[in-house]
Every structure is written in C-alpha cells, then in structure tokens.
Amino acid sequence: MTPALSVLDLVPVRTDQTTGDAVQASLALARLADELGYTRYWLAEHHNMPAVAATNPPVLMALMASATRRIRVGSGGVMLPNHAPMVVAEQFALLEAAFPGRIDLGIGRAPGTDPVTRYVLRDGASDAMGDSAVDRFPDHVDNVLAMMDTTGVSIALGGRRHELHATPAATSVPAIWLLGSSDYSARLAAEKGLPYVFAHHFAGSAADTRAAIDLYRSGFRPSDQLAEPRTFLTVNASVAETREEAERQALPQLLTMLRLRTGAPLTAQQLVEEAEKEEVPEAHQGLLDAMRRRWVIDAPAAARERIAALAGEYGVDEVMVNPVGGAHVGDPVDRAPGREQTLRLLAAVD
Structure with a gap:
C-alpha cells in the first residue's frame, strides 16, 4: 500500500540566504x-542555530496556513517546556479558529537548543532538583488539552473557582500529537491515549524507532481523543532524477547533521558546491555513511519503493518527509529547488 505523504520543515537557511529568503522558500x-x-x-522548533529559521512554529504556521488551501498545518513540534501552557493553548486555539479542521499541535519535551539558549528562553526558570518545566511536562500537556477544550476549564485559586478559555467562542480544537526521540513520550502518549510520532529522521537507529512504536x-x-493507536514515520529524503544527483544534493544537510552530532561549530547550510569542497575527517566518515544509509537518497522510483517499504516495516499508513535536497550556486534565494524537486518526484505517479 502506498502511504500518505506529509512534510516536515525546519526552514533551513543557506549561506546565500537571509532569514527572509528562507521563509519565502518555505512558503513556496x-x-x-x-x-x-x-x-x-x-x-x-529550534533556537539559536545558524542553519535553522524555524524558531516559532505558531507564527510560521499562520504564514503557511494563509498561503495554502487544504493541507493540514502543524508544529513538529512546540517544545512545551519552553512555553507557558496557557500561551500555547491560546496560540493554537486561535489558529484552529482561523483555519478550522486544518491545525495540528505536535508537542515535544526536548529543549530544541543548547543549554545557554534554553536558560534564556525559560528566563532561568528551574529548581534545585533539576528542570522543573521538564519534570512537569505531563501536567503541562494536560493543561494545554484542558484549556483548549471548547467549554474551557475551571480552576480553584484563592478559595474561588475561575473559568479559563484559550479563546472566547471555540467550535473545534486542533489535533494533538505527542512527539519524541526516546521512549518517554511513547509511554506518555500511550497512557493519555494521544497520537504519537517518534523522530525516526533524527533517532540513532531503526531499533530505537521499532522499540518506541511497539511500546x-x-x-x-483508549481516550476521548483517540480510540486506537495512531502514529506515522518521519524520514529525511533527497530525491533527484538520478541517485548520484540525489547524493550530491543531500550532502549539505548531511554535513550539517555531522557537525551537530560531533560538536563541531555550526554554520549556515552550505550550497552543494561548497559542501563538495569540504573534507570529512576519517574518524567521522562512519557516522556520515550511517546517516546516508538511514536517509532516503535515491532516484524517484527507488525512493518511493523505499518509503513504501519503511511504512510497511513499521506498520504505518503515513510518512512525513523532511526534504533535505540542497541548492546549487545560482539557484534563486527565495526558492528551494532541491527540496521542491524531492516533493514533486515523491508525489509523481508512475
């Protein structure tokens, strides 16, 4: 069975782009x-990274939903410990009101950034026993769900009950998903009866993905939100007319991820020609090759077959693609031709 296809976007910023250029490319x-x-x-949601402009999912979602007609638009995800639950509830209730039936709220527990930026994002909020926002994640998920309910929520404070509504007159709520790259969110999503997505595109091994989904x-x-488990797969993909060109276009993102995993200084995403000039240390070649094997990097027919095989292997009917095809020197700065090509070729019918 051919799985449904979706898109994950980090709004990558290339060496030839401004943030505005990168946002325009993502809109296209x-x-x-x-x-x-x-x-x-x-x-x-990522912060303080030179190659990523996806710092604020709700703002970007409003832009993308306004520029499209029918596709569901969501966060992949909002890193809830960085935000007050009430603010998240208000943002997504308003998005759902503006684009009813098209909004997904994907919630993550990771910081999406380095420790210093995390500290600044949370205004230094933590307690002596650790990170209180992370420790309270399950409660904060419940709070977001309750406050987005169309009937609102009542809380007791100072001996009185107070009514809270994320938006004054909601008629529907966004679909809520829990996201994760460990078994923590798998257990929590199962316990709360929520849809769940494991970060297969980022996780260490296929075994990690299998274990999380099985768990x-x-x-x-079952819950009021969901009667049966619901999940899908995420993959990095670079698709071109030939496998050789797909590999060339994947190289800039591969090198970005290699820097991230090895602690090397991060930079704006290179153009293909810039990436081809970089020498990879021999000690890191194995890691680079392992990422390359895990990603879908191929010509159209083979790439579609690989994605269908992955969907069958993990028992899912939807695959979310992070299109990582890079740009060449001279490509328009307000477009992402390699990423657009990946989507076109994957969606094509033989």
Whole structure:
C-alpha cells in the first residue's frame, strides 16, 4: 500500500540566504505540498542555530496556513517546556479558529537548543532538583488539552473557582500529537491515549524507532481523543532524477547533521558546491555513511519503493518527509529547488 505523504520543515537557511529568503522558500514549498496533495505540513522548533529559521512554529504556521488551501498545518513540534501552557493553548486555539479542521499541535519535551539558549528562553526558570518545566511536562500537556477544550476549564485559586478559555467562542480544537526521540513520550502518549510520532529522521537507529512504536502500541489506552493507536514515520529524503544527483544534493544537510552530532561549530547550510569542497575527517566518515544509509537518497522510483517499504516495516499508513535536497550556486534565494524537486518526484505517479 502506498502511504500518505506529509512534510516536515525546519526552514533551513543557506549561506546565500537571509532569514527572509528562507521563509519565502518555505512558503513556496508549502504551496507546492498543498498542490501535490500532501497530507500535512509541520514546522519544527529550534533556537539559536545558524542553519535553522524555524524558531516559532505558531507564527510560521499562520504564514503557511494563509498561503495554502487544504493541507493540514502543524508544529513538529512546540517544545512545551519552553512555553507557558496557557500561551500555547491560546496560540493554537486561535489558529484552529482561523483555519478550522486544518491545525495540528505536535508537542515535544526536548529543549530544541543548547543549554545557554534554553536558560534564556525559560528566563532561568528551574529548581534545585533539576528542570522543573521538564519534570512537569505531563501536567503541562494536560493543561494545554484542558484549556483548549471548547467549554474551557475551571480552576480553584484563592478559595474561588475561575473559568479559563484559550479563546472566547471555540467550535473545534486542533489535533494533538505527542512527539519524541526516546521512549518517554511513547509511554506518555500511550497512557493519555494521544497520537504519537517518534523522530525516526533524527533517532540513532531503526531499533530505537521499532522499540518506541511497539511500546506505544502495546501500552495504548483508549481516550476521548483517540480510540486506537495512531502514529506515522518521519524520514529525511533527497530525491533527484538520478541517485548520484540525489547524493550530491543531500550532502549539505548531511554535513550539517555531522557537525551537530560531533560538536563541531555550526554554520549556515552550505550550497552543494561548497559542501563538495569540504573534507570529512576519517574518524567521522562512519557516522556520515550511517546517516546516508538511514536517509532516503535515491532516484524517484527507488525512493518511493523505499518509503513504501519503511511504512510497511513499521506498520504505518503515513510518512512525513523532511526534504533535505540542497541548492546549487545560482539557484534563486527565495526558492528551494532541491527540496521542491524531492516533493514533486515523491508525489509523481508512475
């Protein structure tokens, strides 16, 4: 069975782009995904990274939803410990009101940044026993769910009850997903009866993905939100007319991820020609090759077959693609031709 396809976007910033250029390129990519029939378009949350402009999913979601007609738009995800639950509830209730039936709230527990930036984001908020926002993550998820309910929520404070509403007159709520790259969120999503996505595109091994999905499915408890387990797969993909060109276009993102995993200084994402001039230390070549094997990097027919095989292997009917195809010298700065090509070729029918 051919799985439904969706898109994950980190709004990458290349060496030849400004932030504004990168946002325009992502808007063009979202319009294309909408036209091609992709199911959903999710925006990540990362901070203080020279190659990533996806710092604020709700703002980006408003832009993408306004520029598209039918595709679901969501966060992949909002890193909840960085934010007050009430603020997240208000933002997503308002997005759902503006674009009813098209909004997904994906919630993550990781910081999405380095320790110093995390400290600044949270205004130094932590306690002597550790990171209180992370420790209280399950409660904060419950708070977001309760405050976004169309009937609102009542809380007791100072001997009185107070009514809270994320927005005054909601008629629907966003779909809520828990995201994770460890078994923590798998257990929590199963316990709360919520949809769950494991970060297969980022995780260490196929075994990690299998373990997390199996844990979620085996422990799932039906809820008002969901009767049966629901999950999908995420993959990095670079697709071109030939495998050789797909490998060339994947190289800038591969080198970015290599720097991230080895602690090397991060830079704006290189153009293909810049990346080809870089020498990879012999000690890091194995890690680079392992990432390359894990990603979908191929010509169209083989790439579609690989994605279908992955969907079958993990028992999912949807695959979310992070299109990582890089740009060449001379490409327009307000477009991402390599990323657009990946979406077109994956959506094509033989």
